Amino acid sequence: MRYLYIVNPAANGGKAAKTPEHIRAFYQDAENDPNRSWELPEYEIQLTEAPGHATELAQAAAPNWDVVVAVGGDGTVNEVCRGLIEAKQGTLGVIPAGTGNDMAGGLNLPKNLREALVQLHLGHEHPLDYGLANGNVFMNSASVGFDSLVAHHTNQIKLKVRSHWAYVIGLITALVSFRAPTVQLPKNLPERAGWGGQKRDLCLLAVCNGRFYGGGFEILPDARLDDGQLDICLITNISKLRLLSLLPTIFMHTHLRQRRYVRAWRGRSLTLNMLGSAYLCVDGEIIPLERGESVDFQIVPGAIKLRS
Ligand SMILES: Nc1ncnc2c1ncn2[C@@H]1O[C@H](COP(=O)(O)OP(=O)(O)OP(=O)(O)O)[C@@H](O)[C@H]1O
The missing domain is CATH 2.60.200.40 (Tumour Suppressor Smad4)
Incomplete structure (x- = not known):
């Protein structure tokens, strides 16, 4: 499996900027964990540079990565989904790292970063709906x-x-x-x-x-x-x-x-x-x-x- 993490460093008032180091530490620990029940994926982390950038990154990533993971709040998940919709392909992952994380709450995702990462790796694919409001996703x-x-x-x-x-x-x-x-x-x-x-x-x-x-x-x-x-x-x-x-x-x-x-x-x-x-x-x-x-x-x- 190949995972691309798209991190919005501005999410949660800028606290999400720390998530890349936590994700890297998670994989380093997982590598040495004899009880790990999931396969280590190939992964890369990309940071957004401005509003809207996550959509561009996700659209470009959709054909090349098995899972495109939105790391941020609802705005970041929205932008990543728009990229996947534009690309007409790709699988979404969500790591809650925003302020409200309402969508992650509706999916019952763990709030803790490490627990959310474990769930992502143990998970399966599910279809989700999206809405349109005057054509906006x-x-x-x-x-x-x-x-x-x-x-x-x-x-x-x-x-x-x-x-x-x-x-x-x-x-x-x-x-x-x-x-x-x-x-x-x-x-x-x-x-x-x-x-x-x-x-x-x-x-x-x-x-x-x-x-x-x-x-x-x-x-x-x-x-x-x-x-x-x-x-x-x-x-x-x-x-x-x-x-x-x-x-x-x-x-x-x-x-x-x-x-x-x-x-x-x-x-x-x-x-x-x-x-x-x-x-x-x-x-x-x-x-x-x-x-x-x-x-x-x-x-x-x-x-x-x-x-x-
Ligand atoms: N590099 C960046 N610099 C500034 N803003 C960015 C950057 N990347 C994305 N954004 C914008 O940050 C905004 C907030 O992101 P997001 O909604 O994910 O976090 P949040 O507001 O903390 O969480 P929530 O929406 O769950 O309360 C989004 O509108 C997004 O377009």
Whole structure:
């Protein structure tokens, strides 16, 4: 077997830059381990140099390596997958080394680097789905609403403030400036979703392939990355204060009971018409949505090969 590791040294606030030395140390120890139950592969480590670089590296690597391993967070996994999709071949591996690692959480991958590496070597190939949001690939989640505005402000502030204060200031700025955009929902929503054909003020829409989102919120506990379906959670017509008080209930899995404001369902696609502007967040990347634009989500079943 031949493994190429693509490491994003900027992931987890720059802490992922240390992972290459940990990976090399893992293989050195494995070489001398008499109890090792897997074959040592040939391997190479490449570092990304800028956003988007992981896609180029993965696309070039796909025909030449048995497994292309994304070492980073959700953004890095997304970029590597885009490279494999472009190349129309290749097998993905994931070593969580980002901040939130939501997709890795949905795959139940070990958080510990050495344990994740062992699982990778003992693993088998599984098909995974990916999603498209207005044509943009997402492996874990796409969202519109309050959370995307927080992410947008935080990204801007991070350019000037390089600490956790960026998140705090981002949250406060979003709280002050957030106006829930009105959306026109499609008529053909499943019965479970209700609200079909209605205009609602959208506070938060999470369209998920994995079950975690936003850095550890298990917003759709039944979502599976290989079930050929999108899991969707929509929160509408709720004040900012009530939205904030609802967020902690996600940790207790009681948020889905608040049917006055919250609906969850499963489907292969969803199209909304935006009657106000908003931001779309696709695996952490922010894309503006203009008033009058529609936003379209689709699932592409079983199109990524994962070794795990
Ligand atoms: N060499 C680099 N320098 C700066 N940024 C990079 C580099 N390589 C990749 N990036 C960008 O780093 C961003 C963050 O990466 P990633 O999402 O993997 O980590 P994270 O934000 O710490 O984790 P998570 O998304 O799981 O919370 C991505 O948008 C990616 O495009």
